[in-house]
Amino acid sequence: MTDIAIGLYKREQVSLGRAAEIAGVSSPQFLSELGRRRIPINYDVDDLRADTKQKNLLSSVSAMIEVLGKKGGLYLSDAVKAEAMRIAGE
Numbered sequence: 217m218t219d220i221a222i223g224l225y226k227r228e229q230v231s232l233g234r235a236a237e238i239a240g241v242s243s244p245q246f247l248s249e250l251g252r253r254r255i256p257i258n259y260d261v262d263d264l265r266a267d268t269k270q271k272n273l274l275s276s277v278s279a280m281i282e283v284l285g286k287k288g289g290l291y292l293s294d295a296v297k298a299e300a301m302r303i304a305g306e
Contacts, residue, residue, distance in 0.1 A: 217238055221235040221236070221239035222235065222250065222255060225250075232246065232247070232257070232258070250291060251291045256293035256296070257291065259292065259293075260293070261295050263296075264299055264303070265303075
């Protein structure tokens, strides 16, 4: 069921939480599986821009990316990584 859940999630037909339910695992476990398979989360450049402007979430975007990369539990698309690095350089 994990492969089906991942397919639905990648096509944005279900939320992360619903995909985890379909796969029969917790949301953190599902995120970990996405990272293991190097499947980006459904989080795009516009989401990143909105988060950094509205919530001031990322005090050190480059550090966040480095930590996530080392842990391997969350995979961001290359476009999101590039935009995060651009924002961090501002």
